[in-house]
Amino acid sequence: MTVRLRPGLRVLRRTATEVQVGTDPRWAVLLSDLEPAEIEALTAAETLPDMQVLTTRRDVSPDRMRTLLDALRDAGLTTDTSPGRTIPGPAATEAASASLVRGTADAADVLRARExxxxxxxxxxxxxxxxxxxxxxxxxxxxxxxxxxxxxxxxxxxxxxxxxxxxxxxxxxxxxxxxxxxxxxxxxxxxxxxxxxxxxxxxxxxxxxxxxxxxxxxxxxxxxx
Missing domain, CATH: 3.40.50.720 (NAD(P)-binding Rossmann-like Domain)
Structure with a gap:
């Protein structure tokens, strides 16, 4: 099982100690009191196929990173997927749009219904x-x-x-x-x-x-x- 950000979410550096995940005020989350290495790790999460690899970085505390990932999961900003379960082609853009508009953790459900x-x-x-x-x-x-x-x-x-x-x-x-x-x-x-x-x-x-x-x-x- 892999953990990824919901399709289409952005991770934005706000200050030297803060990042914001998402831009929609309905579910955007601000993570504060972060170390520089933690900010670097989180801003890389947009393109990671599995965010759990962040806990293996040598420049961050594994326990601290698990806490941050749990906070994102509790806020509904991540989705748990099976390895290799990706949306191919132009439908990936539709999945990102559905995720951002509907706020659902697994926009692939929308595409499965369309299918x-x-x-x-x-x-x-x-x-x-x-x-x-x-x-x-x-x-x-x-x-x-x-x-x-x-x-x-x-x-x-x-x-x-x-x-x-x-x-x-x-x-x-x-x-x-x-x-x-x-x-x-x-x-x-x-x-x-x-x-x-x-x-x-x-x-x-x-x-x-x-x-x-x-x-x-x-x-x-x-x-x-």
Whole structure:
């Protein structure tokens, strides 16, 4: 078992004898009466895979450092994880954001919940593909994508389509792009996603929202340029 700071927390030197862990007033902690070596050790904690190694430093007291780590644990600023249990890729940024916003010790729980969700995206023009890429990068486990219209030359650009994609079905090109962003992403065909986003060039055709017929609220609809 390893002990790490919650994702996204900063350790800031305040004075010659103080450091502050975290910047949010809801849970930031000020550690005072510190020795220079203790401050150096704590400011290095942001990037350590296991903060327990700080107790092995020769320039600090092991008992004193354990006391400081216990104070951070009691304040909910650390998370206990199994070795090798890290969040890969862009989802790591999502974990840090969730930890800072929610104040949860293990933001990976949020991503594990997302991994069980299915979102449908109907309409894969530049806007729809951008939505799908964002969902994949944020850790959504399954995407149901639907748009067999060909990629247009006007679609090529920051959304992810390449010139070589022009003329190919949008679904085919989008699947390649999404797998590049999130190799573990599942591209499903379930007719019952948890959320459906419909992106249309003009007025939304009701029949294109059929996968969301079971959803209590109407699907979000966005117009594609």
């Amino acid at each position: 069980q969700r299915t979102v449908g995206v109907v309409g894969l023009g530049p806007t729809g593909l951008g939505v799908a890429v964002t969902l994949a990068a944020s850790g959504v486990g399954t995407l149901v994508i639907d748009d067999d219209r060909p990629v247009r030359s006007a679609d090529v650009g920051p959304s992810g389509y390449r010139w070589s994609d022009a003329g190919s079905p949008r679904t085919t090109a989008a699947a390649r792009i999404l797998r590049d962003v999130s190799p573990q992403l599942r591209l499903g065909s379930t007719p019952s996603p948890d959320v459906l986003v419909v992106v249309e060039h003009g007025a939304a055709a009701p029949e294109r929202a059929q996968p969301a017929a079971h959803v209590r609220h109407p699907p979000p609809v966005r117009r594609d340029p």
